[in-house]
Amino acid sequence: MNILGVIVEYNPFHNGHLHHLNKSRQLTKATHTVAIMSGNFLQRGEPALFDKYTRASIAVENGVDLVLELPTLYACQSAEIFAHGAITTLNSLNCIDSICFGSEEGSIDVLYTIAKILVDEPNEFKVNLKKYLDEGMLYPSARSMSLFDYISKHNLIDISKDKLLNVLNSSNNILGLEYIKCLLKLNSNIKPFTISRVQASYNSENITSSICSATAIRKSLKDYNDLSLISNVVPSQTYNILNEKINNNFLPMFDEAYFDIIKSIVARDISILDKYFEVNEGIENKIYQNIFRSNSLDELHLSIKSKRYTLTKIKRTLNNILLGITKEDISYVKDINAVPYIRVLAFNDRGREILKAIKKTSEVNIVNKLSKASFSMNDKLFKTLLDYDIRSSNIYNLIYYKNNPDLLKGPMDYYISPIYIKNNKN
Template sequence: MNIAGIITEYNPFHNGHKLHLEETKRLTGAEGIICVMSGNFVQRGLPAILDKWTRARMAVLNGVDLVVELPTVFAVSSAEFFAKGAVDILTQTSVVNSLCFGSEAGDTKLIRSIAEILCDEPAIFKEILKKYLSSGNSFVKARSLSLIEYFNHYTDIKFSTEQLEKLLSSSNNILAIEYCKSMIKSKSSIKPLTVKRIGSSYNDKDLSSNLASATAIRELLYSNLDLNELYQYMPEPSVNIIIDSFASVDKFPSSNDFLSYIKYKLLTSPNSFSKLPDSGEGLDNKFLKEINSVYSIDELIMKVKSKRYTYTRLSRLLCQYFLGFEHYDTGTLRLTKPNYLRVLALNKTGAKIIKEIKKASDINIISKVPKKIEDTMLQIDINATNIYSLINPSVKFNSDYLISPFVENI
């Protein structure tokens, strides 16, 4: 069975996602699509606008065959670990032939060539990187500058600085490079393919085309405008689900729902923030200094962000803090491979994919969460849902034990 993998957040599923799905099927000729999707919290450090089961159902109703959860410890991490966790899951199924991801570059060969340099890290590249880091750049910025210099002076592949800067600063390109890095490092047999992203950019808040970004769609949802407008930007099943969801709640969850709890934690346990594996020296003091003078998470981040600590990194750190990552050895967990496949939604083809996985792999397939959990990674997932229930009234405490995977036409 020819099975293709995709890695997503679907926050929420829109026309651009539908196009990516259709192109994946066209490029791979896949008989089935397995999607690894973030759970109730996403990579930029935000709560998902809809819970993981609702978004998984949305995906299956739009043509995905099987949706499995990306464990929270990877979902709320840097692009490197986000990619690692998802690629490890797809590789461990032993049935996925290809991984198709979106990118602004639209060039698999170019993306892979950058990934190979970052995996190999030639001595000259390391020296260049050290130079830019010592100049006070964030790691992401220093790495980008190092790649530009290395490509233009030490390889046969030549780009203008403008071309490489644009490539290395685009969200989907960054993730695409990390997917390829993970496949190279794990010696995965999965073939990488990319679909060129068209329409609005990832962070674009403008609803200027029918291929609007998820960011712009979320802004519309937060503004409480007429939800019927969504039919321009999202497939009909997606809009119908959102309208039904909004009928039962008066607001969608946002990062501002974190603020009071984060303030409480910082004030009552000021040293706890520094225990996060991604926290930099002195960040806890910077947050403590500003926490009582702000009225939103965005305002807090804008007061603390710097050349070294980007907005997204700080947002992700605050989300990790909200989730209690300081109580776990998440630094070590992210270096391990998930040993379970948590099923969120499927159709008839998805059921066939699961049968194929059972024959080819010994990975633990979870459709019903066991009462006794000894896997720390899974414990964090359960905890994340329970915390999400505090800010999304449509999700009950212990929903992981109460909600079964969505099944379409089986």
Template sequence: MNLLGLIVEYNPFHNGHLYHLNESKKITNATHTIAVMSGNFMQRGTPALLDKFIRAEMAVKNGVDLVVELPTLYACQSAEIFSHGGITLLNSLNCVNSVCFGSEIGNIDILYLIAEILIDEPEIFKNKLKNYLGDGLPFPKARASALFDYISKNNLYDTSKETLLEILNSPNNILGIEYIKSILKLNSKIKPYTINRVNSGYNSLNVNDSICSASAIRNALKSNTLDTINYTMPKHTYDIINDVVKNGFNLVYNDDFYEILSSIILRDKDNLTDYFEVNEGIENKIYNSIFKCQNIEELQNEIKSKRYTMTKISRTLNNIMLGIKREDIIKTKDLNELPYLRVLAFNDKGCEILKEIKKSSEIEVITKFSKIKHIDSEIFNTLINYDIKATNMYNLIYNKSTLKGPVDYITSPKYIK
């Protein structure tokens, strides 16, 4: 078995994802694929358009063999924590051969070199970085300048300072560097590959081609019918979204959670700093802003400043809403192994992967939640309880009309024949 790992969100699965999946299989010669997918809340601190079981079904119907959940504590955080969670889960299985990710640069050599320097932090590089910061350069420019000086001085790679700055400011390059850093930290045998992202940028809202960003598709679905953008997604994705809407489920957006979020902020006014990334006085800005706003977009704009980017604000608000405590992130963010594998969907090849995992690893494979009551582990319970809580909160919006109990306990992984 040549097992390819992917770390994904599939929110929703579109033509760009299909291209990445097929190209990844080609360049790695993979016989089987496993995707570690964010659950119901995304890396940028927003809810998923569709729930994790439906998105996992989409992925398997479009060619992934096994989809498992990236624990919530990793899925909603910075590139560093998100990437470490995904790579650590794949590495914990002891049978994944490769991981392939999309990047703007499409060149594994320069990403690998940058990751090595950032891991090793040679003295020359650290001194250069300190000097540039002392000169008043913003951190991204200071780091790019220090990297350029170190790389050029040692003739490690032929590049320019402008190229390095562009690499370090591109979201998928950043994720790729963090994936490689995690592989190096773990001394993992997983081999990293990358392919170019095609067409629209990560956050582009333009729907003008058959391959566009997931952000553009989600945005278009707010104001258009599914039929107007069906050319942006595989037929399986179109059919599944169509069925979901017909069956009375709600496509979920950020503002759907505004009342829940505002209530929690008002209730926890004196304890907001317990939550991860609520620091540097942002708690006061959040509390004071809640009285002036009618939705999450207004709240984010009210809080935004030179100190706080929109992405940081979005993740911070999401941490408050999901109750993600700083102490729990500290406890789990640097683990060398993850204690469980939550199965969301699979096909026959996925069954073969699960058999291989059980032979090669001691990881707890969760298909039925009734089993978890008997596991006595602080780390396990910290991680799994956030997954359960996040799923329950999500389904108050997504599945409210037919909700009959905690969804993780009453929903089985989807087997796709």
């Protein structure tokens, strides 16, 4: 087996994702593919459009062999923490040969060179960084200048100052650099690859061709509530499964649905809000001051937004408050070098082969059903990570099942088994 790992959200799985998957398998010559996928809440501080099992089954229908859940404590955070959780999960399997991610840069040599300098921090680089900071430069500019000086002096790659700055400031490049940095820190045998993103940019809100950003798809569903408008930009498997969910009254989820819950938590916990992760620099006061007079989550975002508090910062902060994610727990898990368990969301026959390989090569616990995971709940790391996975699903499902209350049996992670899709031909 030659096993490829991909790190995804698939919110939802669209034609760009299918292009990435196919190109990644071609580039790495992979025979099997594992996706580490965020669960019900995502990196930008938002709920997923549809539940994790639905999104995982769509992924397998489109050619992924095994989908594993990225623990919630990593899935909802900044690039560094998100990447650490995902890469550590893949590395813990001890059978992954490669990862491949999309990037604006498209050259693994460029990204690898930059990442290695940032991890190794050669003395010459550190001296220049201090010099630029002492001259009054902001840290991002000082880092970029120090990198350029070091790369140029040692003739490592051919890159201009402007291109280097662009590499360091582009969303997918930032994630890619963090993936490589984590691989280096873990001394991992997993080989990184990248492919260029095609046509649509990460944050583009327009549907103009057969490939667009997930942001554009989410905006279309939110503004028009019409699945047919995205039929040309998602594979038929995605469209058919989402159409079935909507016909069964499971509607797309957006962060606005949790506004009332967030208001209640802020009103109750104002004296202890600073225990939650990302609640710093006095943002708790801005949240508290504005939450009573805001009529929507968007209004609250805009009332807090400033040069100090970016929209992304605000959304992640409010999501951490919603899910009760504390500074203490993030501090506990952010530097681990192996995960204690993996949760299987969906798989096919080749996915079964990967699971058999994992059992042979890794000591990680494979969790298919939560009812059988109780034997490890006395392990603090295991319990900390799993408790947040269960909690986030419970909070998500309070809204997700509102049109199907009779189907909400309780903590649904205990009732739903991994989705097995037999004889996938992709």
